[in-house]
Amino acid sequence: MKVILNCEQIEQILRDLTGHIISEIPAELDVAVIGIRSRGEILAHRLSSRLSQQLSKNIPCGTLDITLYRDDLNSPQGSAQPQVRTTEIGFDIDDKIIILVDDVLYTGRSSRAAMDALIDLGRPRAIKLAVLVDRAGRELPIQADYAGFKADVAPGKLVQVNFTESDGKDQVVIE
């Protein structure tokens, strides 16, 4: 196990991501943050509260469950069986700029599923992808608009993102 990001570094990345988003998105447009379950959910909450604070307006935050949109549902998945959970988005996504948030961008398959799931909920003005770790190894033509940390990790290794809310501690490790 190797720590690639510690608590301070994650804090710095969140600060940078927030600044980057604010500088790029015109102030008059409606923005909302939606996290992909389950680590994206935590990241989305943190981002939306930072954005709300700095923009002095409420930036709504939601959670997206992408299980029903996965592309591997009909192929044997080894020991991991995805569990369907709830999507909790308490606002209309039509015409909003949606910041889609995940902890790690790797193959791009989760992001593809998330975009399809979002489109079934409405028609956002734009979807922007924000991730904490941008790991090399894309299998689909997808890239992040806001990437915190770029990592080139050997296939077969696992990039594990831990958050205080879920794991007691903020850090990113390679296992």
Place this chain on the structure above:
Amino acid sequence: MALRRKSKQFRWHRKHLLGLRELSAEEITYILDTAKGFEQISTRSVKKAPPLRGKVVVNLFFEDSTRTRNSFALAASRLSADIIEFTKKVSSVSKGETLLDTAKNLEAMGIDIVVIRHNAGGAPKFLSRNINACVVNAGDGFCEHPTQGLLDVYTIRKIKGSLEGLKIAIVGDIAHSRVARSCLWAMTKLGAEVIFVGPPTLMPTQVGRLPVSVSYSLDEVIEKVDVINMLRIQFERLGGNPFPSVREYSHYFGLTAERMKRAKPDILVMHPGPINRGLEIESEVADGANSVILEQVKNGMAVRMAVLFLVNQAAAQKN
């Protein structure tokens, strides 16, 4: 914010849902938890998700049904499956084709999930042993109606939070009711106490073997229970004269506004439908503030979507 890296050990492994008697509390809870994620599909503008895309579901109904059949059909189409509707009256069964031949022929067309209702208890199990497709029981004889039991506990859990320690009365024609049996299994496994209420002529003869207490007086139990599930008097199944008259039945076992005055203020009134208004339940009660009858129908959609999704998942893992 709930987090759950630890809760991952459980795996759903059944490609058939034949009854609730054979399920563990953990399996039942898993279906209910899964169903939660399907509820919102019915409320959004695009009422469809793709997990059963390219799969074929056949509604194989040998008995009349509107609610269950439509609910399964809609659930399957919301998951993007294709549906074949099969009814006894307009099929080759009326020409003498056996259940197995019918199913084998349907299977040869490439179906993935059979939803079956049959008047013979055990028909779904028989089918599951003889075909490769997933089998979901939509009611067999007087045995089980598992998705009805599931949607009932789902509805109770959603409103009361949990079934642990609740007292639940199931009232009416218990002997001919597969709903009563499926409810009994689901409710007791989740920690509730069930009381069967009805005239002795409508109690199953072996009721003593079931984990349930029996009462022949609705007036005795009405004050005690948190949930009351009123069964329909199934005139099509009643032979002989199980009770002297409809009026007398209604007098002793009907849920009237008068009786409701003695019930707990937050009692849930349930009914699997279709309702005989004025017989087992008065209209005022069926449409009253404590009634969750339409909520049951709504939740049935989510539960059936979850069941179709899970059996298909189990089949995908096994192939």
